[in-house]
Amino acid sequence: LEYNINLVDLNDKPQDFVELYKRANPLPGARAKVPLLEVVGQDDGEDNDTTSVVLCESLVVAEYIAELQAKLIEEGPSSMELLLPTNLEDRAIMRLFFELCSSCFTYFPILRSAGDETKLEAALDQFKMGLLNVDTFLRTMGNRGRDGPYLFGNQFTLAECNAAPFVQRACMVLPTGIGSGRSIDPLDICDEFKLDRVKCWIMAVLDRPSVSETAVPKEVYMKNVEEFLKKMDQQS
Numbered sequence: 001l002e003y004n005i006n007l008v009d010l011n012d013k014p015q016d017f018v019e020l021y022k023r024a025n026p027l028p029g030a031r032a033k034v035p036l037l038e039v040v041g042q043d044d045g046e047d048n049d050t051t052s053v054v055l056c057e058s059l060v061v062a063e064y065i066a067e068l069q070a071k072l073i074e075e076g077p078s079s080m081e082l083l084l085p086t087n088l089e090d091r092a093i094m095r096l097f098f099e100l101c102s103s104c105f106t107y108f109p110i111l112r113s114a115g116d117e118t119k120l121e122a123a124l125d126q127f128k129m130g131l132l133n134v135d136t137f138l139r140t141m142g143n144r145g146r147d148g149p150y151l152f153g154n155q156f157t158l159a160e161c162n163a164a165p166f167v168q169r170a171c172m173v174l175p176t177g178i179g180s181g182r183s184i185d186p187l188d189i190c191d192e193f194k195l196d197r198v199k200c201w202i203m204a205v206l207d208r209p210s211v212s213e214t215a216v217p218k219e220v221y222m223k224n225v226e227e228f229l230k231k232m233d234q235q236s
Contacts, residue, residue, distance in 0.1 A: 001069060001080075008034055024056035037061045039068075059098070059162060066158050083158050090152060093141050094159045097151055101137055104130030105166040105186075111179030111229060120180055128189055135190075135198035142197075149204035156208060164211045167202055172218055179229055 008017050013032055021032035039053040055061050066083040073080055085091050109123035138151060146153025150160055174184040190199035205211055 001065070001072070008036075010034070020054055021056060024054040035061050037064065039064075062158055062161050066161075081156065083156070083161060085152055085155065085157060090144070094151065094157055097137060097141070097159045098162050101130075101134045102163065102166070104134050105163070105170045106130070107170045107174055110174065110184065111225070112232060113180050115181075120182065123180075124184065127184075127186075128193065131186065131189055131195055131198055132193065134201070135195040138197045138201055149200045151201070156210075160205050160208070160211075164205050164208070167205050168211065168215055169221065171202070171206060172221065173225055176222065178222070178225060 008014065010033065018032045020038065021036055024036060035058055037055045055064055069080055070082055070084050072078060073082060085094060107127060110120065110127060113120035113123050142151045143153050148154030150156055171186050174186060177183045187199055187202065
């Protein structure tokens with residue numbers, strides 16, 4: 001699938017971005033945010049004219065792309081791998097995974113615990129429980145007779161696509177000790193509690209070329225985190 005990426009400064013949003021977002025989200029007062037997907041050249045089915053589809057919200061955008069990819073694969077020879085399981089039950093499990101496990105890699109409570117050991121330990125316990133929950137889900141609901149590190153063996157699906165940014169950022173930010181003052185490595189936590197299944201899954205997700213090659217550079221993301229923490233401190 002061919003695409004172009006346009007970076008948007010959310011502290012100084014271009015007017016054309018704001019106007020385009022209104023097409024995706026017409027609700028009054030909606031705050032323009034990313035991601036925003038514009039698919040150009042779609043046949044509207046009426047006058048043979050072409051129009052563009054504009055979509056917002058990460059899960060909606062990801063599923064649209066996956067459905068479009070599946071359609072292209074079905075129409076002709078392709079080297080692309082399906083992001084959607086063909087089995088209906090697997091699709092349901094894929095969606096359930098993100099519904100139940102999407103918050104398990106939340107790490108901002110850890111970052112905002114600076115100088116408060118009680119708060120830090122509580123946030124860290126919550127993060128550890130999240131890893132345990134993902135490990136349990138992968139062990140009990142995943143693979144289904146297939147070998148491989150992902151939820152469905154060797155098939156990289158939307159389950160991994162949707163979780164990858166959160167996994168990537170947690171593994172990037174927490175070991176630096178920013179905010180908490182303590183270096184915390186999610187993979188070390190997996191070793192400590194023998195969470196081998198989720199460790200294998202995390203490593204496979206991080207090593208996936210489509211994940212690593214589209215990551216926000218560490219220096220850029222860390223700068224954003226620092227600015228966010230300063231802003232939170234000023235508001236508290």
